[in-house]
Amino acid sequence: MSEVESFFKSAFSVDNVIFGFDGGDLKVLLIQRGAAPYKGKWALPGDLVYPNEDLDTAAERVLEQLTGLRGVYLEQVKAFGAVDRHPLGRVITIAYFSLIKISDYTVTPASFAQSAKWHAVNKVVELAFDHNEILDSCLRRLRRKVRMTPIGFELLPPKFTLTELQHLYEAILIQPKDKKGKNGNKGIDKRNFRKKILSTNLLHDLNEVQEGVAHRPAKLYQFDRSKYEQLVAEGYSFDI
Amino acid sequence: MSEVESFFKSAFSVDNVIFGFDGGDLKVLLIQRGAAPYKGKWALPGDLVYPNEDLDTAAERVLEQLTGLRGVYLEQVKAFGAVDRHPLGRVITIAYFSLIKISDYTVTPASFAQSAKWHAVNKVVELAFDHNEILDSCLRRLRRKVRMTPIGFELLPPKFTLTELQHLYEAILIQPKDKKGKNGNKGIDKRNFRKKILSTNLLHDLNEVQEGVAHRPAKLYQFDRSKYEQLVAEGYSFDI
Numbered sequence: 001m002s003e004v005e006s007f008f009k010s011a012f013s014v015d016n017v018i019f020g021f022d023g024g025d026l027k028v029l030l031i032q033r034g035a036a037p038y039k040g041k042w043a044l045p046g047d048l049v050y051p052n053e054d055l056d057t058a059a060e061r062v063l064e065q066l067t068g069l070r071g072v073y074l075e076q077v078k079a080f081g082a083v084d085r086h087p088l089g090r091v092i093t094i095a096y097f098s099l100i101k102i103s104d105y106t107v108t109p110a111s112f113a114q115s116a117k118w119h120a121v122n123k124v125v126e127l128a129f130d131h132n133e134i135l136d137s138c139l140r141r142l143r144r145k146v147r148m149t150p151i152g153f154e155l156l157p158p159k160f161t162l163t164e165l166q167h168l169y170e171a172i173l174i175q176p177k178d179k180k181g182k183n184g185n186k187g188i189d190k191r192n193f194r195k196k197i198l199s200t201n202l203l204h205d206l207n208e209v210q211e212g213v214a215h216r217p218a219k220l221y222q223f224d225r226s227k228y229e230q231l232v233a234e235g236y237s238f239d240i
Numbered sequence: 241m242s243e244v245e246s247f248f249k250s251a252f253s254v255d256n257v258i259f260g261f262d263g264g265d266l267k268v269l270l271i272q273r274g275a276a277p278y279k280g281k282w283a284l285p286g287d288l289v290y291p292n293e294d295l296d297t298a299a300e301r302v303l304e305q306l307t308g309l310r311g312v313y314l315e316q317v318k319a320f321g322a323v324d325r326h327p328l329g330r331v332i333t334i335a336y337f338s339l340i341k342i343s344d345y346t347v348t349p350a351s352f353a354q355s356a357k358w359h360a361v362n363k364v365v366e367l368a369f370d371h372n373e374i375l376d377s378c379l380r381r382l383r384r385k386v387r388m389t390p391i392g393f394e395l396l397p398p399k400f401t402l403t404e405l406q407h408l409y410e411a412i413l414i415q416p417k418d419k420k421g422k423n424g425n426k427g428i429d430k431r432n433f434r435k436k437i438l439s440t441n442l443l444h445d446l447n448e449v450q451e452g453v454a455h456r457p458a459k460l461y462q463f464d465r466s467k468y469e470q471l472v473a474e475g476y477s478f479d480i
Contacts, residue, residue, distance in 0.1 A: 007251040007288045008329055012321070048247045051330060055321040079319040079334045081252070081295040089248055090291060092332065094319045239479070 010090040014059045015046035015131065017077075017095060017138035018067065020118055021155040022102035023164070026171040027118040028135065029066070029105075030127070034115060037087045038128030042119070044135065045112065046093065059096040065110040067100065073151065074098045077141045078134075085130050093129075097138040101155050122176045146172050147240050150202065153223040159206060161218040166193050169240065196240060202228050250330040254299045255286035255371065257317075257335060257378035258307065260358055261395040262342035263404070266411040267358040268375060269306070269345075270367070274355060277327045278368030282359070284375065285352065286333065299336040305350040307340065313391065314338045317381045318374075325370050333369075337378040341395050362416045386412050387480045390442060393463040399446060401458040406433050409480065436480060442468050 018029040030042040045066050049058040059074050074096050081092040107113055119125075121139060126132065146152050152168050170188055197203065204224045209217035228238070258269040270282040285306050289298040299314050314336050321332040347353055359365075361379060366372065386392050392408050410428055437443065444464045449457035468478070 004288075004328065007291070009248055009291065010250050010252055011247040012250055012252065012332055048244075049321070051247070051249065052323055054323055055319060055332070076318060078316060079295060079332075081289070081334070083292055083294055088244065092252055092295070092319075092334075094321070094332075 010092065011048055011088075013046050013048045013091055013093045014055060014062060015044040015093050015095050015134055016059055016062050016066075016074075017044060017097040017135055018063065019097060019099045019121070019138075019142060020102040020105065021099070021168060021171060023167065024171070025120040025122065027102065028121050028124065029116055030119050030124070031066075031112050032115040032117070033128055034112075041128040042125060043128035044095075044131045045116065048091075055094050059094075063098060066108060066113050066116060067105050068108045069100060069104060072098050072100055073154075075141070075145070077138050080130055080134055082130065093134070095134045095138055097142055099142065099151060099155065143173055148238060150223065150228060150238055153225075156223075159208070159220040159222055161210060161220060162194055162197065163218060165197065165221075166190065169193070200238060200240075202231075202238075250332065251288055251328075253286050253288045253331055253333045254295060254302060255284040255333050255335050255374055256299055256302050256306075256314075257284060257337040257375055258303065259337060259339045259361070259378075259382060260342040260345065261339070261408060261411060263407065264411070265360040265362065267342065268361050268364065269356055270359050270364070271306075271352050272355040272357070273368055274352075281368040282365060283368035284335075284371045285356065288331075289334075295334050299334075303338060306348060306353050306356060307345050308348045309340060309344060312338050312340055313394075315381070315385070317378050320370055320374055322370065333374070335374045335378055337382055339382065339391060339395065383413055388478060390440075390463065390468060390478055393465075396463075399448070399460040399462055401450060401460060402434055402437065403458060405437065405461075406430065409433070440478060440480075442471075442478075 020027045020029060029045065031045050033039055033041050033043050045062055047058065047062050049055060053061070055076070056074065059076070060070070063072060063074065064070050075098070077095045077097055079092055079094050083090070085091065085093075102118060107116065124132070124135060127135065146169070152165075152172065155168060156164055166188055174187065202224050203221040206220045206222055208220045210220065211217065260267045260269060269285065271285050273279055273281050273283050285302055287298065287302050289295060293301070295316070296314065299316070300310070303312060303314065304310050315338070317335045317337055319332055319334050323330070325331065325333075342358060347356065364372070364375060367375070386409070392405075392412065395408060396404055406428055414427065442464050443461040446460045446462055448460045450460060451457065
């Protein structure tokens with residue numbers, strides 16, 4: 001065996017951190033492993049990449065097999081390649097994240113989809129492999145991303161109130177306190193949030209209010225995507 | 241051969257985008273390939289990852305073998321894994337970037353270091369493999385990074401003028417016009433830049449001026465790292 005051949009003994013996989021939102025907590029879609037290694041443990045959905053498959057294609061395949069969704073925004077976050085991370089041999093995994101509306105999700109017939117379940121991000125237990133570390137990395141990326149690009153609006157109904165929008169940002173950005181009560185972020189200040197979000201000029205005031213609510217109906221807004229794209233072309237950066 | 245074994249036929253490498261600054265242009269360190277494939281072409285320095293080596297360790301090894309530098313900031317940017325990107329077989333590469341002062345760099349005895357040369361980032365020719373694409377990704381990451389964290393200060397002398405600092409930001413952030421004169425960024429507005437950078441409160445005014453210059457000597461500043469770390473701990477974000 002030549003020196004070069006000895007390097008061609010690795011495999012690589014993709015792992016998908018699929019974040020979901022349903023108006024409550026930020027959630028992540030996990031599967032329960034049916035076979036060794038880590039049988040019975042919760043894990044991120046993923047798969048080995050086929051020899052003739054590009055990385056992004058593999059990540060899209062896993063997402064579609066699991067959720068039935070195509071054309072969802074997927075972003076590569078990081079490669080994880082610790083020497084001993086996989087018991088079967090040297091396996092590098094490339095982590096991707098996506099963000100979907102939980103109401104768009106349906107359980108697909110794929111066998112691994114049958115064991116899939118949404119877990120609140122803040123209450124995830126010990127996962128198989130290095131998947132807790134991968135989840136943490138993707139969560140940090142999502143938190144940065146949602147402050148710098150308006151990806152969050154995809155998760156709301158087309159017409160939303162400022163309170164619904166604030167809940168979304170809180171679900172993504174607020175970290176719970178640890179057991180010692182440290183490192184917890186407080187909720188977002190309502191007045192500051194409204195001022196900041198309205199000053200982006202990206203919310204279109206519909207001059208409509210909520211219907212059928214018990215409390216005083218709130219104003220409804222719409223995200224102005226075409227204006228956002230125009231502003232970005234002019235060098236604007238979104239920053240919340 | 242089992243189904244799983246058929247996946248263990250890939251290799252992976254690291255490629256390092258080493259950006260350098262010497263007070264003039266932003267540069268990148270390239271090596272001229274001495275052997276096939278792409279013999280004679282310029283390429284990013286990189287290597288196959290050893291079976292018992294972590295990804296970050298491999299990237300640090302390549303950097304040290306090439307530049308003699310240890311403990312330099314290295315950041316993983318992206319995995320590149322197009323099916324046909326390497327003529328020897330399926331090779332995924334993990335791209336890293338680092339940023340060094342060119343004056344800290346010395347040619348090391350490593351054989352591949354002998355063919356290394358700094359190239360102005362804006363004038364890089366066609367590189368081997370998918371290395372132009374990798375360089376572009378790392379350049380975008382560097383541009384974002386330098387606006388969000390004060391990594392640029394590492395590249396200046398300990399005492400610097402605001403003009404030197406502005407030149408650094410211009411070298412990194414300004415894209416040249418393409419042949420049709422489109423997409424070029426203008427220089428940074430001096431008044432805005434000074435206002436913005438001083439408002440970070442991270443520059444310590446040394447109450448000293450330049451010595452031995454022909455023009456009117458400018459004030460000297462120092463970056464206040466401990467204050468920056470304190471502010472970050474309080475939730476501050478750097479943004480230029």
